[in-house]
């Protein structure tokens with residue numbers, strides 16, 4: 001089982017879109033996929049399950065040790081299993097560090113390691129306790145970089161956090177950038193070039209495409225809403241790259 005976090009503390013850079021589109025693309029390639037929604041906004045949960053699922057129990061109960069992980073996993077029509085986020089997550093950071101620590105998610109995922117090929121974790125836009133749990137549990141961290149001028153600062157902070165985690169928790173998640181919202185603009189071209197020169201591994205970019213917000217609004221996976229859209233094609237390429245890397249390891 002490979003664990004991949006989709007993380008960047010910047011909001012709106014396509015963490016949720018990447019989590020959901022990548023998870024469904026991997027499932028289409030016959031991979032057994034679990035999507036863990038760690039964001040209290042619960043957009044991944046709402047996209048693949050229902051609004052009600054985001055109000056029931058979920059990841060909070062797992063992180064606080066109230067229920068075993070498998071009993072909180074829900075089947076979704078998209079073939080991806082989902083561990084829902086719930087509003088109680090908001091209270092997690094308050095005093096959670098001492099009670100829960102950063103290894104709880106990693107330990108819970110170890111219980112189900114034979115049931116899934118890939119776990120995708122949709123992270124909230126911060127570097128708090130839930131995100132530490134995600135990063136410590138991960139083999140790889142995909143950082144969506146929207147092609148805007150501020151996106152680089154947040155990647156530097158994520159890099160520093162990963163260095164800290166590597167020394168503190170004896171794990172070594174690999175940071176891989178994914179350019180999102182790519183358009184034919186000068187800034188997008190500049191950010192693409194800088195990213196490619198700075199990282200040895202870069203995933204194929206995802207273009208800006210209205211099919212993504214439309215698919216979310218319709219509560220449908222992109223492959224059902226518009227399988228011929230640019231975004232559907234781009235995320236298929238991203239998934240194929242990930243499968244290739246994992247087959248090599």
Ligand SMILES: Nc1ncnc2c1ncn2[C@@H]1O[C@H](COP(=O)(O)OP(=O)(O)O)[C@@H](O)[C@H]1O
Nearest residue numbers: 011012013014015016017181207208209212213
């Ligand atoms: N490639 C894309 N093209 C156009 N809109 C996108 C794209 N990716 C995401 N979006 C939209 O941008 C907004 C922010 O994306 P989201 O995935 O929610 O970001 P995050 O989870 O990082 O906050 C959402 O409305 C989403 O539908």
Ligand SMILES: [Mg+2]
Nearest residue numbers: 015016039043
């Ligand atoms: Mg999100």
